[in-house]
Amino acid sequence: MHEMSLCESVLQIIEQQAKAQQFAKVKTVWLEIGALSGVEPEAMHFSFEVVMQGSLAEQAKLEIIEVPGLAWCLPCSCEVLVQQLYDECPHCGSHQLQIVGGDQMRIKELEVE
Amino acid sequence: MCGVCGCGEGPIHSHDEPHDHEHAHDHSHDHGHHHHEHSAEHSHAPGLTQARMVQIEQDILAKNNRYADENRRYFSERGMLALNLVSSPGSGKTTLLTETILRLKDELSIAVIEGDQQTARDADRIRATGVPALQINTGKGCHLDAHRVGHGLESLNLPEHSLLFIENVGNLVCPSAFDLGEAHKVVILSVTEGEDKPIKYPDMFHAADLMILNKTDLLPYLDFDSAQCISYAKQVNPRIKVLSLSAKTGEGMENWLIWLRAEMALQRIAYA
Numbered sequence A: 001m002h003e004m005s006l007c008e009s010v011l012q013i014i015e016q017q018a019k020a021q022q023f024a025k026v027k028t029v030w031l032e033i034g035a036l037s038g039v040e041p042e043a044m045h046f047s048f049e050v051v052m053q054g055s056l057a058e059q060a061k062l063e064i065i066e067v068p069g070l071a072w073c074l075p076c077s078c079e080v081l082v083q084q085l086y087d088e089c090p091h092c093g094s095h096q097l098q099i100v101g102g103d104q105m106r107i108k109e110l111e112v113e
Numbered sequence B: 001m002c003g004v005c006g007c008g009e010g011p012i013h014s015h016d017e018p019h020d021h022e023h024a025h026d027h028s029h030d031h032g033h034h035h036h037e038h039s040a041e042h043s044h045a046p047g048l049t050q051a052r053m054v055q056i057e058q059d060i061l062a063k064n065n066r067y068a069d070e071n072r073r074y075f076s077e078r079g080m081l082a083l084n085l086v087s088s089p090g091s092g093k094t095t096l097l098t099e100t101i102l103r104l105k106d107e108l109s110i111a112v113i114e115g116d117q118q119t120a121r122d123a124d125r126i127r128a129t130g131v132p133a134l135q136i137n138t139g140k141g142c143h144l145d146a147h148r149v150g151h152g153l154e155s156l157n158l159p160e161h162s163l164l165f166i167e168n169v170g171n172l173v174c175p176s177a178f179d180l181g182e183a184h185k186v187v188i189l190s191v192t193e194g195e196d197k198p199i200k201y202p203d204m205f206h207a208a209d210l211m212i213l214n215k216t217d218l219l220p221y222l223d224f225d226s227a228q229c230i231s232y233a234k235q236v237n238p239r240i241k242v243l244s245l246s247a248k249t250g251e252g253m254e255n256w257l258i259w260l261r262a263e264m265a266l267q268r269i270a271y272a
């Protein structure tokens, strides 16, 4: 469900760019998806296919660049890698973590013609 | 005319899909046209294919975020407090709202935007308390987006210093990603749901500033571990504040009313 509406937003951006940058067909779409963004890459691939049907990106290949989750641990004053929003600091076990990266969902670039 | 997106439609035009705009139609026509030309080019002169890269570097939800910023400006210019209420279906959002409105409507101007996939039942329940309510049916959509809320604001035309509750579609997943321009997301969890909801749906509890643990009147009949639940919520979001209450019996409601009054007061500050 969630991935469906995200793919609809991706299509909107592509359609907007098609006009601005003069292209008619999209061959590849690169998305940058953070591990903490709540987006399931597998569900994203499935929705992408469904949503792009009948659009200028119908034949497009979806490439997902997965970005690891990064948090700032307050007690340790250092950056740590996290897999989940509820992870604890691997050094000190604290949950006083501030997410500093890996929560993005961005459309990075397109291969078009 | 749409003051939010300039989409040229009336104040409450209903978009079946968030992208169902006049511009979308333009695009598909254009695209069909170009596409056709291009594929012709292909078959006759394959050497001329010009594949190229286009840098985008845009947040997927950039458009929603722009509408959310518009809404936020609207709220701050009018000293309004907007709260986005999110939960699973049936946790008691509408009940909490009607009970809250009955206690506050003599001192505050209140309104509600109700998001549901179907029916206007919840808006009717709110209107029965005597305050304005607008129902937004999302159809297949499982969340409210900032664009539709913006149109809702136009049609509600609320007085300054109003308190606006936005009851989102019952769903603990995607409303977390869609900023509506609210001051706070408030997540409601009922004690009948199981204490591990915060770690099962971490995004929502991470995005919320306040969690309301509702239906505490049922605690004697359940083996719900409140302390464990609150600890899970803080694990996901160390800054989250938690209130326990029963919208049905009114137990614990006073703290919620104090929080609302305090947040209303903060909206009156004119920051430089």
Ligand SMILES: Nc1nc2c(ncn2[C@@H]2O[C@H](COP(=O)(O)OP(=O)(O)O)[C@@H](O)[C@H]2O)c(=O)[nH]1
Pocket: B087, B088, B089, B090, B091, B092, B093, B094, B095, B096, B170, B214, B215, B216, B217, B218, B245, B246, B247, B248, B249
């Ligand atoms: N026992 C009990 N039931 C409640 C409480 N709050 C709501 N309910 C009931 O829970 C059901 C769903 O409530 P509703 O407000 O429609 O939930 P919503 O889907 O989140 O808007 C209704 O039958 C309510 O009467 C509460 O504090 N205690």
Ligand SMILES: [Mg+2]
Pocket: B093, B094, B122, B167
């Ligand atoms: Mg409801």
Ligand SMILES: [Zn+2]
Pocket: A073, A074, A075, A076, A077, A089, A090, A091, A092, A093, A094
């Ligand atoms: Zn640490």
Ligand SMILES: [Zn+2]
Pocket: B002, B004, B005, B006, B007, B147, B151
């Ligand atoms: Zn509009």
Ligand SMILES: [Zn+2]
Pocket: B002, B005, B007, B009, B015, B021
């Ligand atoms: Zn519109």
Ligand SMILES: [Zn+2]
Pocket: A001, A002, A005, B141, B142, B143, B174, B175
């Ligand atoms: Zn949704």
